[in-house]
Amino acid sequence: MGGPTLFAQTGGRKTHKVVRGDTLGSIAARHGVTLTALKLANGLRSDRIFAGQVLIIPGGDATSVLANVINATEGLKIERGRWRYVVAHHSGIEAGNARSYGAGHLRRGMENGLAYDFVIGNGRDSGDGEIEIGPRWLKQLDGGHVRNAFYNAHGIGICLVGNFEKRRPGPRQMASFTALVDWLRDKAPLGARPKFTVHRWVDKKNTVCPGRYFPYAAMKRRYG
């Protein structure tokens, strides 16, 4: 999903200004909405769009942010009971997205690329609250997001873009994070209810991830 994408809030409505290279499908995927919903919201009868056109992004609720995750997960063969944990991470830097982190992990010798299953954007190199799906989730591979092999095999890695040693995660990021974890625990076809944890509890003493400003206590209260 390359190319710059502009986000704007107009009158409480999320919009997208079309740039060269955009397609309705790529815009729908990027914003986590279905193609049908996007066309309906803009009264489009064909798939034709033009640079400079401003499209209304429908929804903005938890369901639409999760649409691409739900769609992508539908066709997967998931081993029942395998995923026992959700492990929260921060990226530690403000720049980047699933693609750039994946390239970095490949360079570091991780043959399966992006170590996380999901990356939640901060609005800089992907949408604010956008949930990107990594190839490991799509292929149901072990993660590479912690040192502990058991947790890589049984933990779903979710990375929020940003350095939460320096700031709190944004409200849209956290809304997407909780929507995703709620869905994974209650609705996803996992055959188990994964427990919530954070990287520093898995790899004790090796990391501060996901950072001191990640709302650990609130998440622990929410997920028990």
Ligand SMILES: [Zn+2]
């Ligand atoms: Zn981490």
